[in-house]
Amino acid sequence: MNSVRSDRGRMVCGAALAAILVAGPAGPAPAQVASEAPAPVAPQGLTEYAAAIVNDEIISTFDLAQRMRLLIATSGVQPTEQNLAQIQQEALISLVDEALQFQELRRVEREQKFEIIASDSDVNEDLAEMAAGNNMTLEQFTGMLRAQGVLNSLREQLRAQASWQRWIQGRYGSRLRIGDDQIAAVLQQQQAEAARPQYQISEVFIDAARVGGMDVALRGAGQLVNQMQEGAPFQAVARQFSAAPTAASGGDAGWVGAGEMPPEVEQALDQMRPGQLSRPIAVSDGVYIVYLRDRRAGADSMMVNLKQMALPLPAQASAAEVEAASAQLIALRSRVSSCETLESVAQGENGVVAGDLGEAAIQDLAPAFRAAAESLDVGGFSDPIRTEAGLHVLAVCGKRAGGANAVSREQIERRLYFQQLSLIARRYMRDLRNAATIETR
Structure with missing residues (x-):
């Protein structure tokens, strides 16, 4: 059961905590972390108080103050009377979530006998990447963070993020299957909305x-x-x-x-x-x-891949000849299950020519073909189309946006994969919160 006691109307430690934070490092310019800031003084006795208790694990007000400083230093958000409550809330939520994640990961490690929680060297690699992004060496970067009093809080935040991502992807990633029907549905929607x-x-x-x-x-x-x-x-x-x-x-x-x-x-x-x-x-x-x-x-153009079955028929053919040829093609069309089988089914049919027309922009097609290509979905077959050369049944074997807007199946699959993985992670955390005893003070 999730038991939550919260006094939302008060800041933890009231004005004292607010003064500590406002006096701490201000937000950065575009860099990830402010490059210059006065070294904070650790508040005396602050660790004696509990900001929250998560399944009997204490999050101290000192931990909370350090996380708030980290949010301010890394987000560029300036602490004011109006937003200090929001900064505190986000800091406390992140600490509670991390406590739940570490508790769950330690449970899994005990039961399954393998390591999940990121090591110090893993965290150092992440810090090195952040240092490079701020045009600093790792030693310069960690020295600055240590001077601001946020190094330990950042290290634990990075450790939690890396460990949780590793666990979620390891447990669920290999089980996720993005079906061809899901990819096809996205492609179809994008094709319909390509303009x-x-x-x-x-x-x-x-x-x-x-x-x-x-x-x-x-x-x-x-x-x-x-x-x-x-x-x-x-x-x-x-x-x-x-x-x-x-x-x-x-x-x-x-x-x-x-x-x-x-x-x-x-x-x-x-x-x-x-x-x-x-x-x-x-x-x-x-x-x-x-x-x-x-x-x-x-998209300036929609690209379409076509195949056809055709019966040559002179322009002066009689109405009866056109009707007979049309009936022959319709009967043949009923036997074709897909683009892949079109040519093999048509092979040997009296007078019928079948083949791949390749890919072309829809606007470049002859008017009669263009109307069919625009209206048919992928896998669809047209009615017989009359031209000066004869009668044609078109098969639409593929469609995609042309030019810069084209999106590959691999890109769609990757996006759907991470959307589903993110949804799983959010549900997992919701279940952990619901099952936990969380007291905020």
Whole structure:
């Protein structure tokens, strides 16, 4: 049972904690971590208090203060009277989640007799990458973090992230199967919407269930938007506050098109210009903030792969001859189950010529062929089409967006895979929270 005692109206340690944090390091410019900041003084006696208890494991107010400093130092969000409660809440939620994750990972390690939790060397590799991103050596970077009093908190955050990702992907990744029908459905939707614009976006997603409800998520998102408008880097905010799987890459969601984001987000994007930051966008399970980096028009062309079965027929053929040829092709069409079998079924049929017409842009096809190619789904067969050369039955064997908007099956499969893995991870954490005894003070 999840027992939660919380006094949301008060800050932990009240004004004393607020003063400690406001006096600590301010938010950075575009770099991940502020390069200069006064060394914090550890508050005397702060470790004597419990900010939360997670299944009998104590999270101290000192731990909470250090995590708040870390959020401020790495997100660029400036602490104010208006947002200090949100910073504290996010810091406490992240510490509670990490405690639950480490408890679960230690349980799994005991039961299954293998190591999951990331080692110090694993964490050092992550820190080295962050140091390189800030144009520093590892020694310079860790020295700066140590001076700011956030090194240990960052190390534990990185250890939790790496360990949990390793466990989720190891346990569930090999079991996930993205079916051809799922990929085909996405391709079909993209083909149908190919003429619509596409957007290159970065995203922050606030999970309403994680932060305590939709009202809390909306208020928090509003404060983050205000901070980003005042200069907090989007990437840094996304890394520390977003619950989306793109958080690890600074919220970079790449190019998205129709059907890839919730309808409320797509509607907002339609009204935005490149370089614009959205207001909070409420969806069914949380709140999005999106930054529109670029947009492009829909595909200039739709590419289609065609095969045909044809009966040569002169332009002056009688109506009876056309009718007989049409009946022959329709009967033959009923025996063809797919593009792959078309040529073998047609082989040997009296007078019928069958073959692969290759791939072409739909707008480059003859008008009669173009209408069939536009209206048919992949795997579809046309009615007999009359031309000066004869009668033709077309088979649409593939469609894709042309030009820069083309998306491969591999890209779609990868995106669907990580979407499903992220959903599994969120459900796993929800179950751990529901089963835990969590007291916040």
